[in-house]
Amino acid sequence: MDRMKKKIALAGNPNVGKSTVFNELTGxxxxxxxxxxxxxxxxxxxxxxxxxxxxxYDLPGTYSLIAHSQEEEVARDFLCFEEQDAVIVxxxxxxxxxxxxxxxxxxxxTSHVIVCVNLLDEAKKxxxxxxxxxxxxxxxxxxxxxxxxxxxxxxxxxxxxDDVVYQRIKSNPNHLNYQPFLEEAITTVEAxxxxxxxxxxxxxxxxxxLDDDIVLKEAVLDQLGQENFNVLEEVIEEARLCxxxxxIQKNHIKDVFVSEIMRVSETICNEVVTYENQEYMEKNIxxxxxITSRKVGIPLMILLLMVVFWITxxxxxxxxxxxxxxxxxxxxxxxxxxNFLHAPEWLSNMLVFGMYRVLAWVVAVMLPPMAIFFPLxxxxxxxGYLPRVAFNMDHAFKRCSACGKQALTMTMGFGxxxxxxxxxxxxxxxxxxxxxxxxxxxxxxxxxxxxLIAVLTMFFxxxxxxxxxxxxxxxxxxxxxxLGIAMTLIVSKLLSKTILRGVPSSFxxxxxxxxxxxxxKVIVRSIFDRTxxxxxxxxxxxxxxxxxxxxxANIQIDHVSILTMCSDFLNPFAQTIGLDGVILMAFILGFxxxxxxxxxxxxxYMASGTITEYTNLLALKTLLVENGWNWLTALCVMTMCxxxxxxxxxxxxxxxxxxxxxxxxxxxxxxxxxxxxxxxxLTTFTHYFGIV
Amino acid sequence: MYQTLDSLKIGDIAYIEEIRSExxxxxxxxxxxxxxxxxxxxxxKSPSGDPSAYLIRGAFIAIRKEDATAIxxxxxxxxx
Numbered sequence: 001m002d003r004m005k006k007k008i009a010l011a012g013n014p015n016v017g018k019s020t021v022f023n024e025l026t027g028x029x030x031x032x033x034x035x036x037x038x039x040x041x042x043x044x045x046x047x048x049x050x051x052x053x054x055x056x057y058d059l060p061g062t063y064s065l066i067a068h069s070q071e072e073e074v075a076r077d078f079l080c081f082e083e084q085d086a087v088i089v090x091x092x093x094x095x096x097x098x099x100x101x102x103x104x105x106x107x108x109x110t111s112h113v114i115v116c117v118n119l120l121d122e123a124k125k126x127x128x129x130x131x132x133x134x135x136x137x138x139x140x141x142x143x144x145x146x147x148x149x150x151x152x153x154x155x156x157x158x159x160x161x162d163d164v165v166y167q168r169i170k171s172n173p174n175h176l177n178y179q180p181f182l183e184e185a186i187t188t189v190e191a192x193x194x195x196x197x198x199x200x201x202x203x204x205x206x207x208x209x210l211d212d213d214i215v216l217k218e219a220v221l222d223q224l225g226q227e228n229f230n231v232l233e234e235v236i237e238e239a240r241l242c243x244x245x246x247x248i249q250k251n252h253i254k255d256v257f258v259s260e261i262m263r264v265s266e267t268i269c270n271e272v273v274t275y276e277n278q279e280y281m282e283k284n285i286x287x288x289x290x291i292t293s294r295k296v297g298i299p300l301m302i303l304l305l306m307v308v309f310w311i312t313x314x315x316x317x318x319x320x321x322x323x324x325x326x327x328x329x330x331x332x333x334x335x336x337x338x339n340f341l342h343a344p345e346w347l348s349n350m351l352v353f354g355m356y357r358v359l360a361w362v363v364a365v366m367l368p369p370m371a372i373f374f375p376l377x378x379x380x381x382x383x384g385y386l387p388r389v390a391f392n393m394d395h396a397f398k399r400c401s402a403c404g405k406q407a408l409t410m411t412m413g414f415g416x417x418x419x420x421x422x423x424x425x426x427x428x429x430x431x432x433x434x435x436x437x438x439x440x441x442x443x444x445x446x447x448x449x450x451x452l453i454a455v456l457t458m459f460f461x462x463x464x465x466x467x468x469x470x471x472x473x474x475x476x477x478x479x480x481x482x483l484g485i486a487m488t489l490i491v492s493k494l495l496s497k498t499i500l501r502g503v504p505s506s507f508x509x510x511x512x513x514x515x516x517x518x519x520x521k522v523i524v525r526s527i528f529d530r531t532x533x534x535x536x537x538x539x540x541x542x543x544x545x546x547x548x549x550x551x552x553a554n555i556q557i558d559h560v561s562i563l564t565m566c567s568d569f570l571n572p573f574a575q576t577i578g579l580d581g582v583i584l585m586a587f588i589l590g591f592x593x594x595x596x597x598x599x600x601x602x603x604x605y606m607a608s609g610t611i612t613e614y615t616n617l618l619a620l621k622t623l624l625v626e627n628g629w630n631w632l633t634a635l636c637v638m639t640m641c642x643x644x645x646x647x648x649x650x651x652x653x654x655x656x657x658x659x660x661x662x663x664x665x666x667x668x669x670x671x672x673x674x675x676x677x678x679x680x681x682l683t684t685f686t687h688y689f690g691i692v
Numbered sequence: 693m694y695q696t697l698d699s700l701k702i703g704d705i706a707y708i709e710e711i712r713s714e715x716x717x718x719x720x721x722x723x724x725x726x727x728x729x730x731x732x733x734x735x736x737k738s739p740s741g742d743p744s745a746y747l748i749r750g751a752f753i754a755i756r757k758e759d760a761t762a763i764x765x766x767x768x769x770x771x772x
Binding site for chain 1: 702711713714715716717718719720721722723724725727728730735736737738739740741742743745747748749750751752753754755756758759
């Protein structure tokens with residue numbers, strides 16, 4: 001027998017564990033938490049229950065269905081214009097009242113709603129009791145309590161979904177009743193809408209159109225065509241005028257709707273929620289008071305950053321060496337295997353000494369730090385610390401006419417700048433979003449950390465493996481990061497004084513309660529979702545780049561390789577900024593992935609035209625010094641590493657997010673010019689004073 | 693003389709009288725449940741004193757000083 005197929009939408013406020021519910025239902029491993037962009041494009045998965053395959057669509061977390069950010073638009077459009085068999089609205093048991101806002105709004109769109117009161121375990125800990133049965137009676141739809149993180153109640157949730165879809169339960173939502181003149185206005189507009197839309201969902205649409213939702217109007221105009229739309233608009237205007245005559249300002253119609261919804265939420269909550277302990281939030285507040293205090297707030301942030309770096313650097317050292325020995329050990333067998341296949345020698349050389357060596361380097365150098373860094377970061381995120389960073393930093397961003405949430409997108413940039421750029425969707429104001437996108441590259445991503453750390457270690461710290469040395473390297477690295485952050489603020493300010501002129505817009509930020517992170521899950525998820533994803537991308541560009549560099553280094557014209565010709569060409573310019581032709585060439589060829597800059601430099605220096613045996617950093621330093629590196633070169637390389645054009649993936653993401661190559665061009669030019677200028681000044685000064 | 697939300701000190705409780713902001717922030721505030729009559733408690737100030745975080749319908753929400761000055765409050769209970 002063919003299984004039935006049904007569509008279910010999953011809606012909910014941000015930070016209510018909606019993605020956890022989704023993951024548990026569909027068995028998918030979507031990362032939970034506020035890494036936006038993950039859910040913005042409607043993730044979907046299948047949940048098999050009884051005789052039906054339920055296709056579950058995970059909508060972005062929204063406070064309401066009155067859209068004003070991209071994410072809310074996605075959720076609203078999905079619920080309003082797509083047909084689905086039922087909607088699950090996930091609520092946070094801890095602040096049910098606010099969450100009911102979305103439930104009641106959804107009920108205005110469709111009656112096929114199942115309310116999932118999640119985080120019941122958290123509520124229990126905080127001694128909040130919710131009478132689910134009574135809530136269900138009040139709302140007129142099924143209510144199921146769940147604790148998705150410990151998989152409790154999800155079967156019951158799906159049973160209710162099944163019941164609603166097959167109408168074993170007849171939902172009977174209590175519609176909200178606004179003042180008679182408003183109801184009349186809604187009915188009038190709805191009557192006209194019904195001529196054009198076959199769907200049942202005209203009530204909400206009518207309410208939004210009365211509120212003069214411009215984006216929605218455009219969507220409706222698209223769907224109806226100009227002629228029909230004109231008819232509709234006339235009806236709407238008349239209705240709005242009628243409301244105006246009843247004493248409500250035209251731009252405050254929404255207030256009346258929302259106030260009524262909130263009033264009903266409040267009444268319902270007063271009846272179904274009991275707080276055994278009113279002061280349940282005190283502990284949270286106590287922690288927050290310290291974390292956001294004048295004395296501790298900012299230093300604690302920097303300290304945490306340093307701890308994360310320290311664990312990453314120290315922890316990655318040994319595995320990195322092990323991994324590189326192991327990977328380079330395959331070189332000979334690989335070469336012999338190719339010989340065994342009678343591959344031509346140039347091909348074997350290209351594949352082994354070009355492609356495989358670059359690949360092995362990228363994996364050995366990147367995998368261990370990422371496998372440590374990402375989980376640590378995810379832990380902080382899971383704990384709820386990151387919104388506090390945005391809270392602490394907001395003032396600085398406001399002074400630069402930017403948004404405090406930019407701090408969140410920057411923390412994402414530490415992992416991957418492309419992810420950071422996508423993350424900028426959490427910023428509502430387009431102007432501030434563009435500032436955040438253009439400056440995201442000033443925080444070094446995971447692909448650039450290894451370069452920074454390697455150069456730091458070789459030229460500024462030395463090779464002792466003592467704790468002291470590792471602490472110095474962390475302090476220096478942190479100073480570099482702080483430089484990047486300072487540059488972010490400066491450039492943000494400059495942008496908002498010039499091409500992105502404007503005043504800081506309004507800003508609200510939710511500080512979700514701290515939650516105990518699920519350590520094992522966090523580690524597994526962050527390794528699979530982030531680490532392997534970023535590594536996979538790096539590998540896919542490192543392989544062709546390895547081949548390309550090998551070809552450039554081995555094809556000779558008049559006994560000079562193309563690589564040498566190019567680097568000779570770049571050399572005079574590169575010298576003025578404290579680098580040399582090979583380094584500059586490596587940065588340019590590293591455009592697809594920043595991770596390969598160091599291996600490219602090594603390859604460029606080797607007469608053989610391939611990377612030498614990578615034994616350790618000491619050997620590398622010898623090679624670099626032989627090729628004329630000194631501390632100024634190292635400093636300039638680190639500066640260029642921090643301030644240069646974003647990688648190709650990030651550039652493509654910027655194009656996607658801003659919709660224009662103009663912004664991509666700017667995001668390439670700004671950091672590159674800054675980097676070149678700093679390096680030029682550094683070089684000129686040190687040469688002038690004869691320090692080097 | 694009106695009292696506005698930004699005048700609350702940590703621990704103070706008040707009730708919303710009127711929201712005078714317009715445009716997107718008005719919608720945003722309504723979305724998080726800040727409607728007339730709603731109880732708010734100031735719980736945190738950021739290191740520089742701005743923004744502040746308020747307990748609004750069970751959730752902590754940070755609001756900047758500029759935005760808070762457009763929110764009229766009444767019935768302030770000082771606990772700070």
